[in-house]
Amino acid sequence: MTNLNIRTEQPEDTEKVAELLYHAFGDRDDESLLVSNIRVSAGFIPELSVVAELHGEIIGHILLSKAEVVNEGGRDEVIALAPLAVSPKHQKQGVGKLLMQEGLKRCQNLGYPLVLLIGHPEYYPKFGFKPARPFGMELKQFAVPDDVFMVCELQEGALGRIQGELVYPEVFL
């Protein structure tokens, strides 16, 4: 898609991002509320809120923010991906893919070892995500099937080295 600009979200994008999330998730505001709450939380990393802009319109958004993997020995900081959205009329044209690639690259450049998510099991494996539980990850805060709880390794050896319960910050609950 020519003229598509993938860039960091700016304060003036807030309303357009909320609108996009509302429509992309079937006319409900749960996700825009989640994003508003993450933005003002300790886990927010401004450069990990990324938008896709086409002719001045925000047509896609990805948010990656801090979470922890906790075990008896301690805790590791990781990244949780949520949400990812592309406006209904621009879906299946590669926008989500560009946002995913940019988001994961930014997380890697910032030195994060793993990205975890709960999401479509047919979509995220394209970007290197695998079911997390076989790698020693647990999720207790949300009761979800094994195949939707996924992890992507950004640092070689991080999968296996980091094991325990993925704990989402309070704003996700």
Ligand SMILES: CC(C)(COP(=O)(O)OP(=O)(O)OC[C@H]1O[C@@H](n2cnc3c(N)ncnc32)[C@H](O)[C@@H]1OP(=O)(O)O)[C@@H](O)C(=O)NCCC(=O)NCCS
């Ligand atoms: C899921 C979503 C972000 C995908 O964005 P998109 O821009 O339509 O996806 P892309 O065009 O980049 O698709 C990349 C690839 O995934 C495939 N794909 C797209 N949506 C898919 C889906 N829901 N399930 C499986 N595969 C999918 C595409 O065919 C494409 O495959 P290819 O690379 O082999 O050609 C978008 O459909 C969306 O916003 N959906 C509503 C909100 C939502 O469900 N968000 C995710 C929450 S987990």
